[in-house]
Amino acid sequence: MRGRLHQGLRLFLTFTGMAMLAGCEESGNTYVPPPPPPVRVALPVQEPVTLYFELTGNTAPLNAVDIEARVQGYVQSIDYQDGMMVKKGTRLFGIERDTYEAQLDQAKASLASQQASQVGAKQEYDRQLNLMKQEVTTQTAVDSAKATLDEANAAILNAQANVELATINLGYTEVLAPFDGIVTDHLVDIGTLVGVSGPTKLASIVQTDPLYAYFNVSETQVLMIKETLAKQGHTFRQTDLPSIPAEIGLQTEEGYPHKGHLDYVSPQLDASTGTLQVRALFDNKDHAMLPGLFVRVRVPVGHNDKALLVRDDTIGTNQLGSYVLVLGKDNVVEQKQVKTGQREGALRVIQSGLDSADWVVTQGIQQAIPGSKVTPEKIEMNPTANAAGDAKANTTTQ
Numbered sequence: 001m002r003g004r005l006h007q008g009l010r011l012f013l014t015f016t017g018m019a020m021l022a023g024c025e026e027s028g029n030t031y032v033p034p035p036p037p038p039v040r041v042a043l044p045v046q047e048p049v050t051l052y053f054e055l056t057g058n059t060a061p062l063n064a065v066d067i068e069a070r071v072q073g074y075v076q077s078i079d080y081q082d083g084m085m086v087k088k089g090t091r092l093f094g095i096e097r098d099t100y101e102a103q104l105d106q107a108k109a110s111l112a113s114q115q116a117s118q119v120g121a122k123q124e125y126d127r128q129l130n131l132m133k134q135e136v137t138t139q140t141a142v143d144s145a146k147a148t149l150d151e152a153n154a155a156i157l158n159a160q161a162n163v164e165l166a167t168i169n170l171g172y173t174e175v176l177a178p179f180d181g182i183v184t185d186h187l188v189d190i191g192t193l194v195g196v197s198g199p200t201k202l203a204s205i206v207q208t209d210p211l212y213a214y215f216n217v218s219e220t221q222v223l224m225i226k227e228t229l230a231k232q233g234h235t236f237r238q239t240d241l242p243s244i245p246a247e248i249g250l251q252t253e254e255g256y257p258h259k260g261h262l263d264y265v266s267p268q269l270d271a272s273t274g275t276l277q278v279r280a281l282f283d284n285k286d287h288a289m290l291p292g293l294f295v296r297v298r299v300p301v302g303h304n305d306k307a308l309l310v311r312d313d314t315i316g317t318n319q320l321g322s323y324v325l326v327l328g329k330d331n332v333v334e335q336k337q338v339k340t341g342q343r344e345g346a347l348r349v350i351q352s353g354l355d356s357a358d359w360v361v362t363q364g365i366q367q368a369i370p371g372s373k374v375t376p377e378k379i380e381m382n383p384t385a386n387a388a389g390d391a392k393a394n395t396t397t398q
Contacts, residue, residue: 036373039364041327042381046356049307049349052298052342057215057248061291063179063207069095069194071172075202082185086177086205093175093186093202095194100173104166111159118152125149181207208291211284212263213248215297216275228302241265246280248295256298258282258289298342309347310360311381315340324350325368327359327376335370347381 069075077094080086125145131137177183184204194200217225229236241263247256260282269276280297282289289295315322320337328334336358341349354360359378361368368374 036331036375037364037367038375038377039333039368040362040379041359041376042362042379043359044308044310044350044354044356045347045381046306046308048303048305049309049342049344050300051302051304051349053217053221053301054342055215055217055297055299057213057295057297059248059289059291059293059295060212060214061181061206061208062210062212063181063205064291065178065205066201067092067175067178067183067203067205068199068201069093069172069175070199071095071100071169072195073097073099073173073193075188075190075192075194078186078190080183083182085182086180088177088179090177091174092177092183093188095173095175097170097173100166100170104163104170107159107162107166111156111163114152114155114159118149118156121145121149121152175202177205179205179207180209181205206291208287208289209284210260211282211289211291213246213260213280213282213295213297215278215280216270216273217278219269219274219276221301222269222276225301236265238265244299246282246297246299248280248282248297250289250293250295256296262299304349307341308350308354308356309344309381310350310354311346311362312343312348313346314360314362314365315348316365324354324358325361325365325370326354327361327374330373331376332373333361333368333370 073095075093076096079091079094086092125142125148128137128142128145132139132142182205184206186203188194188200188202194202226236242261244262246260246262248258248260249256260280262278263281264279266277278299280299310324315324315338317323322340323335323337326334326336336353338353339351341351343349359376360381361374362379362381364374
């Protein structure tokens with residue numbers, strides 16, 4: 001009897017446990033969908049923007065020449081330090097002067113001799129004129145005296161030219177800086193014979209303040225500029241170049257910190273490249289820029305009073321180009337292909353594909369899948385605050 005009670009109790013507990021387990025499994029299989037992921041959205045910024053052509057170019061010196069010895073002789077002195085900044089007229093090299101000083105003295109002596117001969121010829125001519133008035137001499141004698149005087153005058157001019165030439169050659173023994181600039185290392189040493197078979201290169205000098213920047217504008221861009229000017233009723237003139245600003249930035253710099261203006265535009269396109277060469281002029285008083293550097297260039301070409309801008313980090317790319325995620329009907333995410341323009345700080349201009357009333361996803365982009373529903377939080381398109389918020393969110397997610 002007791003055995004049957006124990007067996008019945010075991011069966012009861014077994015069925016009870018199975019019923020409880022079945023109940024637990026039934027309640028655990030109920031699917032509860034997760035809430036839509038939260039995202040932040042903002043309207044595009046609408047503000048006036050100056051439109052630019054963004055190009056690339058290279059810097060070039062204002063002046064750069066080779067310093068050469070123009071007379072023959074031995075180098076007697078090197079009067080500068082390699083790489084030194086010098087002013088115009090600074091003596092750089094000295095070439096022996098003895099021979100040229102002697103030539104100058106010889107030329108001066110010849111001039112003095114010719115001047116003395118001229119005095120005698122003038123006196124003889126005057127005497128013959130007086131005798132002619134007294135009818136004591138002949139016309140032939142007067143003409144002869146006049147010819148002798150003319151020869152003396154011509155000889156003086158020749159002697160004066162020889163003095164000037166000797167003075168010039170003597171001046172060439174002092175090699176001076178032709179303009180303000182930096183002189184390279186010397187290519188000859190003291191005691192070297194230079195100018196034997198022609199000019200001898202001694203060094204080079206480069207003027208880097210101000211500094212040029214050369215860049216090329218495509219044929220399409222040239223036509224766009226002409227079309228824009230025509231709509232405004234203007235025509236391009238070379239005299240307008242100083243009033244057109246230009247900006248450049250080095251590879252290690254943010255933005256375009258160096259300000260200048262256009263200086264030259266080639267009068268014709270290069271048929272081989274389809275580009276037009278343009279030159280801009282920039283101050284370089286601190287000599288921070290060197291000739292030959294690669295630079296980013298931008299030149300203003302227009303103005304948009306109502307440009308749309310979004311944060312640059314909200315723009316994605318795919319095979320079709322650039323796109324942004326926007327909030328559609330019923331908070332469903334949509335993808336819009338856009339054409340982007342220039343960057344303005346942390347924002348970028350959207351040229352087409354976006355409306356001013358579109359709410360752009362600025363935070364939670366990874367959770368905003370096109371076609372899916374989200375929980376939006378509407379904020380302002382504040383580049384600094386939003387970027388910081390995204391950085392914090394990404395750090396937390398990781």
